[in-house]
Amino acid sequence: MTGDGDRGRPDPGSGLEQEQSRLLRKALHHAGIRHGDLWLRYFSIGGTVGEYEVDAYIQSLMSLPPDQRDLIAHAANELIDEFPPLPRAPYLEDLIQ
Amino acid sequence: MAQQLPLDELSTVIARIQGLLLTEEKVHTAVRLLAQAAKESVPGTIGAGVSLLDARGRRTSSGYTDRIVSQADATQYECGEGPCLTAWATEEPVLVRDLTEESRWPEWRNAVAGLPVRSVVSAPLVAGKESIGALKLYAATPNTYDESSVILLQLFAAPAATLLSHIQASEAPHRMTQGLQASLYSRDVVNRACGVLMERLGISHEAALHRLIKQARDENTALQQISERVLAGTPAHGA
Known part of the structure; x- marks a missing residue:
């Protein structure tokens, strides 16, 4: 699943970009976040790249500037943080109160 | 988080907002031309008008061929009743052969008693599933209109409603x-x-x-x- 980078430009960051989008893809998949929802959040926090391009970036088909990539990552993390946490086991003290 | 097609929606909204800046004039012109054409389509008509109404029945735009229509219409919206409001609300055409023999809309009939209006025909403007207004003809003599005038006006109203709903964008921000x-x-x-x-x-x-x-x-x-x-x-x- 590792991107082979054949479409990336020969800049030193291209391998990192591939890695960044691959792990983003993995995180989205794991959390079940749709690309459209991610784009909307990204747009809501100031993202400037269109939905189509963001989708292509998630699939490692297109290169985006580093600041936009971080903004996408942040949007994804905000959505992930909004999921209800897994239930925790109570201590006895919690039950008495 | 439950948004579908955000991009489509956004571009539609922006298109509508841009449209809003242009359409005031366009709607006005279209409505006026439409009223003129409707007047000429039925002999005996002394005036025709088109009113566009919002979801609560408030007038958003209107066009008239003659002052008399403007007066008779304004009275409808003041009274909150009348043939056009009925046509708009019921989405059915309204035919008044002789106003003096009519029992509906007592307040409005009283208010227009001094105007030379004896027969009225009004057809709703229905675009898709939404009633966006009404088209009406007024005549000074009784029995000017019959079932065939209703059919004619309805034929008129159908494409007009479609056209008007496309250029009417006044509700865009609410949507x-x-x-x-x-x-x-x-x-x-x-x-x-x-x-x-x-x-x-x-x-x-x-x-x-x-x-x-x-x-x-x-x-x-x-x-x-x-x-x-x-x-x-x-x-x-x-x-």
Whole structure:
């Protein structure tokens, strides 16, 4: 699943970009976040790249500037943080109160 | 988070907002031309009019061929009753052969008693499933209109409604979904916070955004909250 980078430009960051989008893809998949929802959040926090391009970036088909990539990552993390946490086991003290 | 096709929706809304700036004039002209054509289509008609109404029955736009129509119509909206409002509300055409023998709309009939109006025919303007207004003809003599006038006016109303619904964009801002409004608002907050940091620290937009993201990450909060704090005047943390 590792991107082979054949479409990336020969800049030193291209391998990192591939890695960044691959792990983003993995995180989205794991959390079940749709690309459209991610784009909307990204747009809501100031993202400037269109939905189509963001989708292509998630699939490692297109290169985006580093600041936009971080903004996408942040949007994804905000959505992930909004999921209800897994239930925790109570201590006895919690039950008495 | 449950948004579908945000991009489509956004572009539609923007198209509508842009349309809004252009359409005031366009709707007005179209409505006037339509009224003129309707008047000429039925002999004996002394005046024709078109009213566009919003979802609550308030008039948003109207066009008349003659003053008499404007007077008779204004009275309908003042009284809150009349043939056009009935046509609009029921989405059925209304035929009044002789106003003096009519029992509906007592208040309106009383109010127009001094006007030379004896027969009325009105057809609703229905676009899709929505009733957007009514088309009406007034005549000074009784029995000017019959079932065939109703059919004719309805034939007129169908394409007119479609046309008008396309250029009528006055409700565009209300149709923005809450999700989209929230999205545009938060985007604005973030961008304003960037602007504040740019001015305060003399840095570029990218650097300002980078700072905000960094701080949101460090504190594990949403970018919007960090931005709101910046706007509220709490200084962004130094390092």
